[in-house]
Amino acid sequence: MTDDIAQRKMQFLFALRSKGVTDARVLTAMEKIDRGHFVKGLFAERAYEDTPLPIPCGQTISQPSVVGLMTQALNVSPRDKVLEIGTGSGYQAAILSQLARRVYTVDRHRRLVAGAQEVFTALDLANVTAFTADGSFGLPDQAPFDRIIVTAAAEDAPGPLLAQLKVGGIMVLPVGQSDTVQSMIRVLRHENGFDYEELRPVRFVPLIEGLARDN
């Protein structure tokens, strides 16, 4: 590794801490999983900046500090089975693979799923699997989940996802209209229903129904 990259990686971790990512397990996972593997082409050299970047299919890889804060809010434990909606580059799922027992991630773009799965295999991340599917319906075959994270914004928490969350489970997602500021919220499922907590303003690409037409 050249000194320049080492320097940029140090700044990357520093930026995470200064934006409120303080959980030691999350920071260790983000130190280990190199964001450089998930940003290709023109934007590769900006992989260690705390900024969202374009990925294929007109989508974006999220800002690292937002990935860190969402992961932290999800409070994943090593025995958890986790579902992510919105594979994108695969970066968020790879971070989760370090913290959970099993990770399933789905995207409506086949091309993104294939690209992410290739990186998981290359990095030997054997506990994460990507599927092409409309994530608004969750992943009924593997349900229920201890944790669910959605990385695209819906107007509200989709009903099928709430139904696939275990009692005691946590879901973190952005809600709100796609052209305005959205809120990151945390949903806790308890015996008799759900508690909702608003965490912070965020901005994500929209959750879109159905498989992508370019599949």
Ligand code: SAH
């Ligand atoms: N978590 C990603 C970033 C996600 S960008 C990362 O770490 O890189 C949001 C993703 O949600 C896009 O790839 C988009 O295709 C996907 N998406 C939008 N609506 C969807 C739906 N209904 N089902 C599955 N994926 C969806």
